[in-house]
Amino acid sequence: MKSKVNRELPDELMQKLDYKPFETTEIGHPEIQRVAPKVHVSTGDDKIVDSIKQVVADTVKDGMTISFHHHFRNGDFVFNQVMRVIIDAGIKNLTLAPSSLTGVMNDMVIEAIKAGTITNITSSGMRGSLGDFVSHGGLENPVIFRSHGNRARAIEHGDIKIDVAFLGVPSADRLGNANGMEGNAVFGSLGYALMDAQYADQVVLLTDNIVDYPNTPASIKQTQVDYVVKVDKVGDPDKIGSGATRFTKDPKELKIASMVNDVITHSPYFKDGFSFQTGSGGAALAVTRYLRQAMIDNQITASFALGGITKPTTDLLNEGLVKKVMDVQDFDKGAADSMHTNGNQQEIDASWYADPDNKGAMVDQLDVVILSALEIDTKFNVNVMTGSDGVIRGAIGGHQDAATGKLTIISAPLVRGRIATVVPDVTTVVTPGDSVDVLVTEFGIAINPKRTDLIAVLSNIPGLPVYKIEDLQKMAEKRVGTPKPLAFTDRTVALIEYRDGTIIDTVKEVKD
Amino acid sequence: MEIKKTAIAGTLESSDIQLMISQADSGIAIDLQSDVKKVFGDQIEAVITTTLNEMGVTAAKVKAVDKGALDCVIKARTIAAVQRAAETTATPAWEVL
Numbered sequence: 040m041k042s043k044v045n046r047e048l049p050d051e052l053m054q055k056l057d058y059k060p061f062e063t064t065e066i067g068h069p070e071i072q073r074v075a076p077k078v079h080v081s082t083g084d085d086k087i088v089d090s091i092k093q094v095v096a097d098t099v100k101d102g103m104t105i106s107f108h109h110h111f112r113n114g115d116f117v118f119n120q121v122m123r124v125i126i127d128a129g130i131k132n133l134t135l136a137p138s139s140l141t142g143v144m145n146d147m148v149i150e151a152i153k154a155g156t157i158t159n160i161t162s163s164g165m166r167g168s169l170g171d172f173v174s175h176g177g178l179e180n181p182v183i184f185r186s187h188g189n190r191a192r193a194i195e196h197g198d199i200k201i202d203v204a205f206l207g208v209p210s211a212d213r214l215g216n217a218n219g220m221e222g223n224a225v226f227g228s229l230g231y232a233l234m235d236a237q238y239a240d241q242v243v244l245l246t247d248n249i250v251d252y253p254n255t256p257a258s259i260k261q262t263q264v265d266y267v268v269k270v271d272k273v274g275d276p277d278k279i280g281s282g283a284t285r286f287t288k289d290p291k292e293l294k295i296a297s298m299v300n301d302v303i304t305h306s307p308y309f310k311d312g313f314s315f316q317t318g319s320g321g322a323a324l325a326v327t328r329y330l331r332q333a334m335i336d337n338q339i340t341a342s343f344a345l346g347g348i349t350k351p352t353t354d355l356l357n358e359g360l361v362k363k364v365m366d367v368q369d370f371d372k373g374a375a376d377s378m379h380t381n382g383n384q385q386e387i388d389a390s391w392y393a394d395p396d397n398k399g400a401m402v403d404q405l406d407v408v409i410l411s412a413l414e415i416d417t418k419f420n421v422n423v424m425t426g427s428d429g430v431i432r433g434a435i436g437g438h439q440d441a442a443t444g445k446l447t448i449i450s451a452p453l454v455r456g457r458i459a460t461v462v463p464d465v466t467t468v469v470t471p472g473d474s475v476d477v478l479v480t481e482f483g484i485a486i487n488p489k490r491t492d493l494i495a496v497l498s499n500i501p502g503l504p505v506y507k508i509e510d511l512q513k514m515a516e517k518r519v520g521t522p523k524p525l526a527f528t529d530r531t532v533a534l535i536e537y538r539d540g541t542i543i544d545t546v547k548e549v550k551d
Numbered sequence: 552m553e554i555k556k557t558a559i560a561g562t563l564e565s566s567d568i569q570l571m572i573s574q575a576d577s578g579i580a581i582d583l584q585s586d587v588k589k590v591f592g593d594q595i596e597a598v599i600t601t602t603l604n605e606m607g608v609t610a611a612k613v614k615a616v617d618k619g620a621l622d623c624v625i626k627a628r629t630i631a632a633v634q635r636a637a638e639t640t641a642t643p644a645w646e647v648l
Contacts, residue, residue, distance in 0.1 A: 427590060428586075428587075456566050456618070456619025457619040520594055520622060523589070523591070
C-alpha cells in the first residue's frame with residue numbers, strides 16, 4: 040500500500056501493527072475516547088524513596104513501557120542513572136517512550152538494546168550513534184517516530200500506555216509538587232513531561248532539590264506523583280540550553296532571514312494581533328530580529344508566540360510587542376528564566392500545544408510559522424529525519440504540528456556544502472507538502488502552487504525573486520551535481536507517523 | 552608529468568578538499584574520505600582522475616579528504632597539488648588549466 044505522498048509502505052508490518060496509510064492533513068471532527076491512568080491510592084506521606092534501585096524494583100517489570108522527558112537535553116543526568124539500574128536489574132523487553140532522545144542518552148540506549156532491556160522505541164527523534172545504530176538494523180522492531188502533538192494524542196488514545204514515567208525536575212516537595220523553574224538545573228517549561236505526569240500509571244519524580252511543602256508553582260501536582268527520589272544531580276545547567284543566544288553573522292542566513300521577513304510582512308497575516316512560531320536555528324533567530332523592527336515600524340503587536348521559546352522571543356514579550364508567550368519548552372536560559380518571572384509566559388502541555396485530537400490546540404490558532412528542513416522536494420514534502428547518507432539524524436519535534444499554521448514557511452539554504460536541500464524527492468517524508476506554503480532560500484522563494492492567494496500578493500516584491508520550486512531544485516542540482524541514489528535494504532527500521540497516527544513514510548536499513 | 556615528491560593542496564575547511572599526492576610505481580590509486588562519499592564518491596574520484604590524466608600524470612598515490620567540495624574546487628586543488636608534487640609551480644602548464 041501507499042501513503043498519499045506516494046510512499047510505498049510495507050503491507051505486512053502495517054497489518055501487524057494495525058496501521059492505516061496517511062491520507063490527508065485534515066483532521067475533521069471525529070469523536071474519540073481518551074484513556075485514564077491507574078491510581079495507587081495514598082495520603083502521600085510515604086513517597087520519598089532513598090534510591091533509584093529501590094523504586095525500579097518496586098515499579099518496573101519485564102515488558103512494560105517506560106518514559107522520560109528530554110527537557111534537560113544534553114545536560115540530562117536522569118536518563119542514564121535510571122537506565123543503568125534497569126539494565127543491571129536484568130529487566131527485559133521494555134518499550135522506551137520518551138518525549139525525545141538526546142545525544143547524551145545514545146550510548147545507554149544502545150547498551151540497553153544489546154542487553155535485551157529495550158526492544159521497542161517510540162520517540163520524536165534520535166541522532167548520532169543511536170541513529171546510526173538503528174539505521175544499520177541494530178533494533179529488531181521498527182522505531183515509531185511521532186511529533187510532539189502526536190505523542191500527546193497517542194498517550195491520550197492509549198496507543199502509548201506508559202506504565203512508569205521517570206521525570207527529572209529541578210525542584211519538588213516530598214509529595215511531588217514540582218516545576219522546572221527553580222533549583223540548579225532549571226529548564227523552564229515542563230510541557231512535554233506534563234503528559235507523562237497526567238497519564239502514566241506510576242509517576243516517579245527524580246530531583247536534587249527537595250523543597251518545603253507545598254512547592255509552588257506546581258506544574259506537576261502531588262495528585263499525579265507516586266514516588267519522589269532524591270538524587271545527587273538531575274542535570275548540568277551549562278548543557279541544558281545554549282547560553283546567551285548569539286545572532287548569526289552568516290550572510291547566507293541573514294539573507295534568508297530577511298526574505299522570510301519580507302514574506303511575512305507582505306502576507307495578509309501580518310496585522311495587529313497575529314501569532315507566530317519560530318524555531319531555534321540561526322536563520323529563525325535572525326527572523327525574530329527583523330520581525331521585531333517590522334512590528335515597531337508598522338505599529339503591530341502579536342497576540343502570542345508559540346512553541347520552543349528562545350530569549351529573542353521573550354525579549355519581544357518584555358517590549359510589549361508580543362502579548363503572550365505560550366511555552367512548551369525553552370531552548371535557552373534566558374527563556375527559562377523569563378518563564379519564572381513573567382506572568383504572560385504561560386507553560387502549556389504538549390496536548391494544548393499541538394495534539395490534533397483536541398477541543399482546539401494552540402497550533403490550530405497559529406498564523407505564521409517558520410520551520411527548517413534537511414530536505415524539501417518539488418512536492419513541498421519536507422524531511423527532518425534522515426541525512427544525506429540515509430541515516431536517522433533528526434527529530435520530528437513539532438514540525439508536522441506547527442506546519443498546520445496558516446502561513447507555513449520553510450527556511451533553508453539551497454545547498455549545504457555539496458548536498459542539495461531542494462531535491463526531486465526527499466529521502467523521508469515527515470511533513471506533507473500539503474501543509475507547506477512557502478520555501479525561502481538564499482536565491483529566492485517558491486510558493487506552493489495551491490496557494491494562489493499567496494502567489495498573487497508575493498509575486499512583485501523588490502528583492503524577493505519568486506521561482507517555481509522545480510527551478511530551485513534544478514539550480515541546486517546544477518551547482519552540486521547529480522548524486523548517486525542511496526542504497527537501502529528491504530528491512531524497515533523506523534515508521535514515521537503523521538500527527539493523526541497514520542503512517543506517512545518509513546525509514547529503511549542503509550546498505551553500506 | 553612526473554611526481555617528484557609528496558605535496559599537499561587544499562584545506563579541511565567546509566566546501567574544500569585536501570589532496571596529498573605522492574609517488575607511485577604505476578597507476579593512480581585514490582584513497583578518498585568524504586561525508587558525501589555514498590552519493591558523490593564516484594564523481595569526486597572521476598574528477599581527480601580526469602584532471603590527473605589531462606596533466607599527463609600516469610602514476611600517483613592520492614589521499615583526498617573531502618569536506619563537500621564542488622567539482623571546480625576539486626579540479627583546482629588537484630592541479631595545485633600536482634604542480635607542487637612535480638615541482639612545476641614556477642612554470643605552470645597553462646594550456647591544461
